Structure formats: C-alpha cells, structure tokens
Amino acid sequence: MATLGYSRASFVKFGQKEDGEALCEGLREALDYFGGVPEQVLFDNVKTVVIERDAYGPGLHRWNDRLLELAEECGFTLRLCRPYRQDQRQGRMLQVSGLKLVAEVANSHVPRWLDEVANERVHATTKAIPARRLAEERSAMLPAPALKVTPVLPLRVPVLVESLQHPPAVYDALLEVQP
Numbered sequence: 001m002a003t004l005g006y007s008r009a010s011f012v013k014f015g016q017k018e019d020g021e022a023l024c025e026g027l028r029e030a031l032d033y034f035g036g037v038p039e040q041v042l043f044d045n046v047k048t049v050v051i052e053r054d055a056y057g058p059g060l061h062r063w064n065d066r067l068l069e070l071a072e073e074c075g076f077t078l079r080l081c082r083p084y085r086q087d088q089r090q091g092r093m094l095q096v097s098g099l100k101l102v103a104e105v106a107n108s109h110v111p112r113w114l115d116e117v118a119n120e121r122v123h124a125t126t127k128a129i130p131a132r133r134l135a136e137e138r139s140a141m142l143p144a145p146a147l148k149v150t151p152v153l154p155l156r157v158p159v160l161v162e163s164l165q166h167p168p169a170v171y172d173a174l175l176e177v178q179p
Contacts, residue, residue, distance in 0.1 A: 036141025
C-alpha cells in the first residue's frame with residue numbers, strides 16, 4: 001500500500017511475497033499509477049526496507065540494497081517512520097489480511113476500487129478528494145520511471161511422441177495461432 005502525502009491518493013497491490021524484490025516492483029507500479037515520483041518516500045521499519053536503523057549514527061540507516069538502487073534510479077530520498085507509529089501498524093494489518101487472499105483475484109478488483117472509491121472519497125484529514133489533489137501534486141513530482149516489463153515467453157511443454165495417435169506435425173498445426 002502506498003499513499004501520497006499531499007493528495008492522500010492511494011495505491012494498493014496484493015502479493016504472494018514480502019521480499020525486497022516484491023517491494024520494489026510494487027513501488028514502481030505505485031509510482032507509475034501516481035504518474036510521478038515524490039521527492040521523499042516514507043517507509044515502515046521492516047527488514048525489506050531497512051536492514052539496520054541508525055547503523056551509521058542517528059538517522060543514518062543501512063537500507064536494503066535493491067530499495068537503495070531504486071531510490072537512486074528514480075531520484076527519491078528514503079525516509080523511515082518513527083517506530084511504532086500508527087500508519088506502520090495499519091500497513092502491517094493490511095499485509096496480514098492480504099496474505100489470506102488470492103493475489104490475482106484481489107488485484108483484479110483493486111483498480112476499480114482505487115478509481116471509484118478510495119481516491120474519489122472526501123479524505124477525513126484533508127477534507128478534499130484525493131484524485132483532484134493528485135493532479136496538483138503531480139506538478140511537483142519527478143517523472144515516473146518507465147516500468148521494466150519482462151516479456152512473457154510462451155510455454156513449450158515437451159510432448160512424448162510415443163503417446164500420440166497422430167504425427168507431431170498434426171498437433172503442431174492445431175496449436176498454432178491463426179492470424
């Protein structure tokens with residue numbers, strides 16, 4: 001879950017993993033959804049974000065290498081919540097309940113919920129609609145990085161020739177996609 005500071009626009013993605021790679025992938029998708037990169041990104045105190053808090057002195061943390069690379073690539077500064085802050089507890093509850101859902105099913109409903117409910121409601125703190133404030137906030141953001149999409153190659157399953165009733169060429173012709 002990601003929430004912008006000024007507009008309070010939200011982004012949600014359920015996943016089956018909670019590692020650094022999944023965090024960075026989700027953050028990239030959030031930046032793409034928001035249409036820009038804020039100057040600072042505030043994180044919870046979890047191991048996928050910070051390896052050791054204050055490792056090099058007060059406020060000088062030892063960050064997850066993948067997250068640090070993403071911050072440098074996108075141009076944002078990493079920041080940490082104060083330990084035991086309310087926002088941090090809510091994020092953890094969302095993670096725990098999210099693990100009980102099948103990620104694909106949950107994610108198929110999230111975009112509509114974000115666009116029609118979460119970012120169109122009057123926010124309790126700002127008394128404004130997040131989607132409208134997001135348009136203003138984008139003007140202060142850096143451009144969103146292009147998502148690095150890995151192409152999905154078609155899966156080729158080996159077929160045992162001995163089990164076929166016809167020559168393999170017949171099956172190949174049936175499986176080819178017609179223009």
